[in-house]
Each structure stands twice: as structure tokens, then as C-alpha cells.
Amino acid sequence: xxxxxxxxxxxxxxxxxxxxxxxxxxxxxxxxxxxxxxxxxxxxxxxxxxxxxxxxxxxxxxxxxxxxxxxxxxxxxxxxxxxxxxxxxxxxxxxxxxxxxxxxxxxxxxxxxxxxxxxxxxxxxxxxxxxxxxxxxxxxxxxxxxxxxxxxxxxxxxxxxxxxxxxxxxxxxxxxxxxxxxxxxxxxxxxxxxxxxxxxxxxxxxxxxxxxxxxxxxxxxxxxxxxxxxxxxxxxxxxxxxxxxxxxxxxxxxxxxxxxxxxxxxxxxxxxxxxxxxxxxxxxxxxxxxxxxxxxxxxx
Amino acid sequence: xxxxxxxxxxxxxxxxxxxxxxxxxxxxxxxxxxxxxxxxxxxxxxxxxxxxxxxxxxxxxxxxxxxxxxxxxxxxxxxxxxxxxxxxxxxxxxxxxxxxxxxxxxxxxxxxxxxxxxxxxxxxxxxxxxxxxxxxxxxxxxxxxxxxxxxxxxxxxxxxxxxxxxxxxxxxxxxxxxxxxxxxxxxxxxxxxxxxxxxxxxxxxxxxxxxxxxxxxxxxxxxxxxxxxxxxxxxxxxxxxxxxxxxxxxxxxxxxxxxxxxxxxxxxxxxxxxxxxxxxxxxxxxxxxxxxxxxxxxxxxxxxxxxxxxxxxxxxxxxxxxxxxxxxxxxxxxxxxxxxxxxxxxxxxxxxxxxx
Numbered sequence: 001x002x003x004x005x006x007x008x009x010x011x012x013x014x015x016x017x018x019x020x021x022x023x024x025x026x027x028x029x030x031x032x033x034x035x036x037x038x039x040x041x042x043x044x045x046x047x048x049x050x051x052x053x054x055x056x057x058x059x060x061x062x063x064x065x066x067x068x069x070x071x072x073x074x075x076x077x078x079x080x081x082x083x084x085x086x087x088x089x090x091x092x093x094x095x096x097x098x099x100x101x102x103x104x105x106x107x108x109x110x111x112x113x114x115x116x117x118x119x120x121x122x123x124x125x126x127x128x129x130x131x132x133x134x135x136x137x138x139x140x141x142x143x144x145x146x147x148x149x150x151x152x153x154x155x156x157x158x159x160x161x162x163x164x165x166x167x168x169x170x171x172x173x174x175x176x177x178x179x180x181x182x183x184x185x186x187x188x189x190x191x192x193x194x195x196x197x198x199x200x201x202x203x204x205x206x207x208x209x210x211x212x213x214x215x216x217x218x219x220x221x222x223x224x225x226x227x228x229x230x231x232x233x234x235x236x237x238x239x240x241x242x243x244x245x246x247x248x249x250x251x252x253x254x255x256x257x258x259x260x261x262x263x264x265x266x267x268x269x270x271x272x273x274x275x276x277x278x279x280x281x282x283x284x285x286x287x288x289x290x291x292x293x294x295x296x297x298x299x300x
Numbered sequence: 301x302x303x304x305x306x307x308x309x310x311x312x313x314x315x316x317x318x319x320x321x322x323x324x325x326x327x328x329x330x331x332x333x334x335x336x337x338x339x340x341x342x343x344x345x346x347x348x349x350x351x352x353x354x355x356x357x358x359x360x361x362x363x364x365x366x367x368x369x370x371x372x373x374x375x376x377x378x379x380x381x382x383x384x385x386x387x388x389x390x391x392x393x394x395x396x397x398x399x400x401x402x403x404x405x406x407x408x409x410x411x412x413x414x415x416x417x418x419x420x421x422x423x424x425x426x427x428x429x430x431x432x433x434x435x436x437x438x439x440x441x442x443x444x445x446x447x448x449x450x451x452x453x454x455x456x457x458x459x460x461x462x463x464x465x466x467x468x469x470x471x472x473x474x475x476x477x478x479x480x481x482x483x484x485x486x487x488x489x490x491x492x493x494x495x496x497x498x499x500x501x502x503x504x505x506x507x508x509x510x511x512x513x514x515x516x517x518x519x520x521x522x523x524x525x526x527x528x529x530x531x532x533x534x535x536x537x538x539x540x541x542x543x544x545x546x547x548x549x550x551x552x553x554x555x556x557x558x559x560x561x562x563x564x565x566x567x568x569x570x571x572x573x574x575x576x577x578x579x580x581x582x583x584x585x586x587x588x589x590x591x592x593x594x595x596x597x598x599x600x601x602x603x604x605x606x607x608x609x610x611x612x613x614x615x616x617x618x619x620x621x622x623x624x625x626x627x628x629x630x631x632x633x634x635x636x637x638x639x640x641x642x643x644x645x646x647x648x649x650x651x652x653x654x655x656x
Contacts, residue, residue, distance in 0.1 A: 019470035020467065020470060023472050024472050065529065072529065074531075127641075142539060143531060187441050187443075195573050198404065202442070203443075236447075237444055237450055272446075
């Protein structure tokens with residue numbers, strides 16, 4: 001696909017990766033770019049991104065939002081994925097997850113930090129519908145567990161072979177609990193004051209990606225898939241489109257027009273110079289061969 | 301990768317993350333914090349009293365009725381700013397940041413977010429006086445800011461008007477101390493567009509809020525804090541106390557004023573799922589006085605809204621200290637539906653009778 005070539009080329013040309021053209025390099029864009037460039041066989045450039053993340057890792061194993069940041073550490077699971085999943089599609093049939101000697105220590109310390117990090121939980125509350133006693137991962141230490149950091153962390157634990165760890169199992173339970181009856185999920189609230197909240201595409205895609213695997217789809221997962229299939233379209237913006245398509249791909253669903261949507265979104269993202277959006281689109285463009293999708297198939 | 305390997309990379313590719321940190325802007329931010337804390341003294345110190353002191357005994361509020369999104373909002377906003385003692389002529393060459401509410405936009409629920417017509421009209425007013433205008437927002441519930449811009453239609457409106465947008469969730473940040481200290485937070489990370497603004501204009505939608513009663517000018521400023529530091533939602537603030545952090549943020553920002561989109565409002569289960577309520581209002585003034593006035597209009601007692609009670613330290617909430625410009629609030633009062641839970645019903649004005 002032409003659009004995939006030009007966004008991958010553009011990412012490989014960058015000296016560092018950032019949310020916006022004139023902002024500081026940041027960990028989330030760098031981790032997503034590392035995954036994308038590795039998946040497209042741009043090994044040397046992917047290695048630059050992985051090395052940046054390694055240099056950014058804090059002494060406690062976490063990876064902050066930017067290189068100089070010690071907190072919050074929510075990008076840590078993304079860095080762990082970048083260090084772990086660095087095979088191009090050609091070699092995905094015999095993946096080498098967690099066997100990278102260069103980053104073994106980074107992975108070990110990041111994993112330890114993740115396992116020691118918990119979202120704040122509490123007994124179930126009167127006005128909220130979700131189970132507040134479940135523990136996942138927060139955006140910021142000392143706060144509640146939310147969908148996206150929990151989904152990222154579940155994917156990362158699977159990548160390092162801890163998919164059956166108690167934390168991973170509880171994360172999957174939490175993600176199921178945060179799915180809406182009407183289909184999809186949002187940042188992580190379901191019902192407040194007896195009203196069901198609105199779903200959003202991006203967290204739904206990420207949650208489905210994390211929930212995919214050998215378990216049969218539950219009715220809530222099926223409803224979330226239907227929500228995504230109905231919601232995605234030519235005007236869906238880059239990050240939402242990419243995560244949404246990855247979520248569908250993880251369950252072997254792929255809209256017929258998805259490539260044209262990705263192409264249009266890639267053009268918009270490139271104009272903005274948003275590394276993370278371009279990387280996500282590149283990863284989504286691989287469909288079931290995306291390392292994030294393949295990860296769960298391998299586990300399955 | 302080892303340090304040795306890093307050294308082998310070409311220079312253009314050798315952005316060591318530890319070296320990539322920006323030069324600290326702490327001095328600049330601290331100065332701004334002091335400027336805010338010192339109120340009118342600070343405004344004088346930089347030579348242009350843009351807005352009346354938040355600490356003044358009186359804080360005027362301008363109200364306009366019968367407003368529509370397809371009418372002359374630019375004129376209304378200009379008149380309101382002048383009526384509330386904003387020195388527009390002093391804004392030439394200054395940086396003005398407009399902060400709409402795009403918390404969780406949905407095309408099916410336009411009553412949730414600031415209407416693009418209000419955003420563009422406000423931008424035009426400040427631009428005509430020579431200010432450099434940026435619209436900035438850090439949506440509280442959605443990571444994909446481009447989606448928020450699309451769903452709210454604000455993105456297309458800004459593009460048509462040639463107004464720059466700043467994604468406050470992902471900008472570089474600088475630290476400022478917490479000038480309010482009602483919460484335990486020592487300070488705040490501010491996006492550069494916020495930290496460097498000469499004037500921040502809160503452009504909220506007038507809505508009920510199912511936790512704190514009402515969201516308008518003060519609560520809207522939650523959205524200036526970056527999600528990458530505070531999360532989605534900005535749960536750090538919730539854990540530190542919503543009313544307390546609303547107050548602290550307002551106390552810690554550079555100078556602020558408010559232009560409230562009260563044309564189509566939200567009542568009931570706000571700030572996301574409530575119903576549309578047509579009011580036709582534009583309210584302008586300092587955030588505390590504007591919010592106190594809006595609370596009265598929608599049938600709530602300002603002194604019962606915790607962040608407004610704290611807000612007394614920034615400006616008056618008592619009616620006798622809020623001179624009315626334009627329309628008088630009593631003629632516009634129309635109590636909003638609020639959720640039937642004790643923590644909200646206790647906010648209701650005793651004389652506020654629901655008519656819808």
C-alpha cells in the first residue's frame with residue numbers, strides 16, 4: 001500500500017518521535033514507532049527507537065511520558081512491548097518474544113515496576129456501575145484503574161510470557177467489567193447515577209485487542225465488536241481508526257473499505273506530523289499480521 | 301542499548317532522552333504564579349491592566365439574552381468584554397488562549413460542548429484588537445483530540461477561520477506552584493500554550509454537573525491541564541478533591557476571564573448525558589462572578605457550590621458585589637433540572653421553581 005510506504009518512510013527519517021512537530025520527544029510515540037518500524041523490517045531505525053526508550057527508563061523500571069519525566073509511568077507497558085515485539089511479519093511464524101539480550105534487563109525492570117503498580121480500588125460504590133474493587137492499572141500512581149492503561153499492561157504482560165499471571169487475569173476481568181451493554185467502552189466508567197455512559201472508539205479498540213485470544217467472545221465483546229464495525233468510517237480520526245481496526249482485526253473482522261480510510265487518515269496525520277498517529281496507522285495497516293494482534297494469537 | 305552504542309549513532313539520530321529535556325522554565329512560571337497571586341499589582345507590574353482585579357470588591361458580569369448561534373455573537377462578546385472592564389485595546393500583540401469545553405464531544409449531543417460559533421466569534425473579537433489568538437483544549441475523557449475536534453465541529457470551524465489550535469493534552473509542560481492550596485497538590489503542570497498566555501479566556505458551556513452541581517467558567521479550566529500528566533479522566537484532580545482542585549487551578553493560572561455559551565445549555569444529568577435547554581444567554585466577566593451569576597440563573601445557591609465558596613478568595617460571589625451589565629439575572633432565571641440525589645438537591649435555591 002502506497003500510504004503505508006510513505007508513513008513508514010517518514011517515521012524512519014525522524015531523528016526522534018514526538019506528539020507534535022515542535023514538542024519534545026516522547027515515550028508513547030517512540031514506543032509505537034519502534035513497533036511499527038520493526039514490523040516493516042526497518043530494523044536499524046526501530047533499534048534507535050528502542051534505544052531511546054532504554055535510555056529513558058527510570059531507575060525503578062518505569063518509563064515516563066518524556067525522557068526527563070519520572071512520573072507518571074503509564075508509557076511503561078508500551079516500552080515493554082517495543083523491547084519485546086521486534087520481529088517483522090516475515091519472522092512472525094517463529095516469534096522471539098522476550099528473548100532480546102539487549103533489552104532483557106530493561107524488560108525485567110519494567111515488568112517488576114508494572115507488577116508493583118496498582119490502581120486504587122475501593123468497595124463497590126452506590127453511584128457507579130463498574131466494579132471498583134477490581135485492580136488494573138492507573139494512568140498515574142495513586143489513582144483509579146482505567147481501561148487504556150490496563151489494556152496496554154495486559155498486552156505487555158502477555159508479551160513477556162505473563163499472560164496467566166494473576167494481575168493479567170484480573171486485568172482481563174476488569175476490561176470485561178468496563179464494557180457497556182450498549183456496545184463498546186469508554187475511558188472506564190460504565191454507569192453513573194443509573195445512566196449508562198457513552199462508548200468511544202479508541203478505548204474500545206484497545207480493550208478488544210487486549211481481550212482477544214483463545215477465550216470465546218462474550219456477549220459484551222460481541223456487542224463491542226458490532227459497535228466498532230458500525231462506528232468506523234472515512235471520517236474516523238487517525239488514532240481512533242487505528243485502534244478500532246486493530247480491535248476488529250484481533251477478532252478477524254476487517255471492514256471492506258478500511259484501507260481507503262487508513263489512507264485518508266494517514267494523509268491527515270502526516271500533515272500534522274504526529275508520530276504516534278502515523279505509527280498506529282502503520283500497525284493497523286498490517287491487519288492480522290500486526291505484532292499487537294499476532295501477540296495474542298501466539299498466546300492462543 | 302548501552303551508552304557505547306548510543307555514542308555510535310549518527311549525531312542527527314543521537315537524541316539521548318536525558319539530554320532532550322527542555323531548559324527549565326520554572327523561573328518564568330513562578331513569576332506568573334506570583335503575578336496571579338498578586339492580582340492587580342501584577343497586572344500593573346507588566347504595564348497593562350488587561351482585566352479588573354479578581355480581588356476587587358466588585359466584579360461586574362455582563363449578560364445578554366436572545367442570543368443565537370447564527371446571529372451577531374462577535375458584537376455581543378465585544379460589548380460584554382468592554383462592559384466588564386476588559387481593556388481590549390491593551391491586547392495588541394498579546395497572546396490570548398481561548399479554552400472551550402470539548403470534554404467528550406458527540407455530534408448527537410451538541411449541548412455537551414461549546415458551540416463553534418461562540419469559539420470563532422470570541423477569536424474574532426480578540427484578533428480585531430491585535431491579539432494572537434490560540435484555541436486550546438485538553439479533552440478530559442478522550443485521548444484522541446482530533447476526534448474531539450471533529451465531533452464537536454470546532455476543528456472545521458477553526459480551520460475555516462484560520463485560528464490555531466493547541467492540543468493541551470500533549471503539549472510540552474512547565475511547572476507552576478499551587479497558589480490556591482485548597483488541595484494537597486503542590487503545583488500543576490501547565491501546557492506551554494497556557495503557561496505563556498497573557499490572558500486565558502474560559503469558554504464553557506453552561507451545564508449541570510452530577511458531582512459538583514454546575515460546570516461553567518471555573519470547572520471548564522480543568523481542561524487546561526494535560527492528560528499525559530493527569531490521565532483520562534484527570535483522575536489526579538478527582539483524588540485531590542474536585543472542588544478544591546477547581547479552585548486551585550483557577551487560583552494558579554495567569555489572568556482569566558470567562559465568556560459562557562449559555563445559548564443552548566445542558567440540564568439534568570450533566571456534564572455528559574443531560575438534556576438540551578435553550579436559554580439564549582451569553583455571560584461575560586471574571587470566572588468566579590460569572591459562575592455565581594450562572595448558578596443563580598439555573599436555580600442553585602452559589603454559596604452551596606463548594607468550589608464557588610472557595611472561590612470567594614478570588615472574587616465575590618455575593619450578588620451585591622456583582623454589578624450587572626446588560627440584562628439583570630433575575631429576569632433570565634430559569635431553574636435547571638438536576639438529578640434527584642441529596643448532594644445535588646441541597647444546592648437548589650429555595651425560591652427556584654422548576655417550570656419545565
